[in-house]
Amino acid sequence: MSIPTSELEVPILKPLQKSISPRPSQETIKIDERDLPRNQSQWRPSFHLTAPGWLNDPCGLGYDPATGLYHLCFQWNPHGNDWGNISWGHATSSDLVSWTPSLDPILSPTAEYDCRGVFTGCLRATDLSGNPGALTIMYTSVKHLPIHHTLPYTYGSESLSLAVSRDGGKNWERQDCNPILCGPPTHLDVTGWRDPCITTWVKGPVSDPSTLYGFISGGIAKKTPTVFVYTVDPTDLRKWDFIGSLVDVGLNLRPSRWSGDLGVNWEVASLMTLGNESTSRDFVIMGAEGCLPLDSATPKEDPEARRRREARGQLWVSVKTNREPSSTGALTSYAFSGIFDHGCFYAANSFYDTQTARQIVYGWITEEDLSDFLRHRQGFSGLISLPRVVGLMTLKNVKKARKSALSSITSIEAIPDVDTFTIHTMKISPDSRLARLRQKAQMRHRARESLSTLTANGGAGASMTSRWEIDANFSVGQSCSRVGIKIPHTADGENCTTLSWHPLSETFTIHRPKIENKEVNHGYETAPHTLFTFSERGQETEENLRIHAFFDSSVLEVFVNERTVISTRIYHPSNQCFEPLFFAESDAISDIEPAVLLRADIWDGLGV
Incomplete structure (x- = not known):
């Protein structure tokens, strides 16, 4: 559960005040407020x-x-467009694509123990005794504000409570036993204690495979962000027993730019075991609060978007269970870590989908890049991401990365073979059921073609809607300095959203249209990304660059090689899009083609 940092002195929060004023550049669109x-x-x-x-x-x-329905709830203030009166909204779906929302909250802050908010939690498709035919939600019940990792913790401000539905989620009853936990373990000085998650854990510290584990996110003051681990009785969901903290990573661990800053307090953490036919790894996906500012200064003429947002990150960590007690008392040890989303995506939450046997992740895509002035005008603030499937990515016979030494890429586990490596990392893909959005879309196909800088020059092509999907594959030559896709927003092709990979710096960027207006942050998004070279039978082959993007009016979600993801917002005043332009650039003087577009599929007019 994320609370705006500017509102720490009052229990019911006022609008967030932002002052965002990107400087103009040559591509700047000049907008007068009266034209909005x-x-x-x-x-x-x-x-x-x-x-x-x-x-x-x-x-x-x-x-x-x-x-036969999926349930997705969300933190909601139905009475205003600012944080406050936090309740649970609710929606159902048969396919994770088309949702039917409830008009009213299913839980509002009306009980004595949750009068300040019904914060984030999880769902289990049983009653309290573990019997099917009912639904049980476990949530953080809040009776005191403010709560923030920078403030002394007030014991009892957050508690754990239950509600049960016996009519498929239409009506919910708080339980008389609430709260079942009145706060964190009293011997710990915590920075936060919220967002329960309940699941199985094959490699967990308890040998009984029928054991359920409960995870509550937070941190230990002046020591480490962590997750508080409980065993849960599967025949009585009211019984939670604390067994220890999950991991001790210290404060603001930042292994490298590939892994991000693990912060000082974790939120909405969920643990999952991801595997394939050869192996498995335990992962935790969590929001990290209290991330430190980056050291280098951002050029004022080209601001980076994240420097103007909350100091937090959406990360993942792979952990290994400690069979012997660790020096810190943690149940697991840090193995390697990465960034789950490099953009304006936070509070990722997940569940195991029994229908597909896959772990599904949703997140909150924020409205941080809009001022309150514009956010209030539009009548809504924030939305839920598209569903993502996470898994274990295993790459065999890896010889090298494009530039970096494998040992310096801290978001992978590189296991040496004879003269190559087997690499493990987290795989993040759009759910394949999203193909249902294409049913009434117009499909356009681009066949193989050599690319150059000239490919992306000139005017825009045919007009498109603002609801599209692009799936493009590139072969990137060694002379290439930049390759990617431009989406024009004006007929002359001058103003674009540009998705590009820079091989020399191993960086993927999204440059959004420049807007000279203090109400909008259109700084660029950035993420480290590399391509791996494989060696088999003496032949070395580098993997292709795959860019898979979804755009929905103002929401852009980009998946690169199913391991680098950026979500962002495009607040272009015209909301116009034209056919994509594929391009490549080279610093070399030779005529060698810098990149080849192998194939691109474009679906225009996505919808449900």
Whole structure:
């Protein structure tokens, strides 16, 4: 559960005050405030889940076999477009693509123990005794504010409570036993204690495979962010027993630019075992609060988007269970880590989908890049991401990365073979069921073609809607300095959203249209990304660059080689898009082609 940092002195929070003023550049669009529409309805997504008012963390995710419906809840203020009055919104779906939202909250802050907020939690498709036919949600019940990792913790401000539905999620009853836990372990000085998650854990510290584990996110003051681990009785979900903290990584661990800053307090952490036919690894996906500013200064003429947002990150960590007690008392040890999303995506929450036997992740895509002035006008704030499938990516016979030494890439586990490596990392893909969005879309195909700088020059092509998907594959030559896709927003092709990979710096960027207006942050997004070279039978082959992007009115989600993801917002005043332009650039003087577009599929007019 994320709380705006500017509102730490009051229990009911006022609007976040931002002052964002990117400097103009040659491509800047000059906009007078009077030219902005009264209601930015063109920025409202069509196939992402939204709600009127304020929306943040997804929660209560799961599948109900009794009704054949998926459930997705979210933090919601139905009475205003700012954080406050935090309740649970609710929506159901048969396919994770088309959602039917409830008009009213299913839980509001009305009980004595949750009068300050019904914060994030999880769902289990049983009753309290573990019997099918009912649904149980476990949530953080809040009776005191403010709560923040920078403030002394007030014991009892956060507690754990339950609610049960016996009619498929239409009506929910708080339980008389609430709260079942009144706060964190009293011997620990915590920075936070919230966002329960309940799951199985094959490699967990308890040998009984039927054991359920409960995870509550937070941190230990002046020591480490962590997750508080409990065993849960599967026949009585009211019984939670604390067994220890999950991991001790210290404060603000930053292994490298590939892994991000692990912060001082964790939120909405979920543990999962991801594997394939050869092996498995335990991963934790979590939001990290209290990240330190980056050392280098951002050029004022080309601001980086994340420097103007909350000091937090959406990360993942791979952990190994300690069979012997560690010096810190933690149940696991840090192995390697990465960044789950490099953009304006936070509070990722997940569930195991019994229908597909896959782990599904949703997140909150924020409205941080809009001022309160514009955010209030549009009538909604925040939305839920598209569903993502996470797994274990295993790459065999890896010889090298494009530039970096494998040992310096801290988001991978590189296991040496004879003269190559086997690499493990987290795989993040859009759910394949999103193909249903294409049913009424116009499909365009681009066949193999050599690319150059000239490919992307000149005017724009045919007009497109603002609801599209692009899946493009490139072969990138050694002379290439930049390769990618431009999406023009004007007919002359001058103003674009540009998705590009820079091989020399191993960096993927999204440059958004420049807007000279203090109300909008359109700084660029950036993420480290490399391509691996494989060696088999004496032949070395580098993998292709794959860019898979979804755009929905103002929401852009980009997946690169299924391991680097950036979510961002495009607040272009016209909301116009034209056919994509594929390009490549080279610093070499030779005529060698810098890159080849192997194939690109474009679906225009996505919808449900």
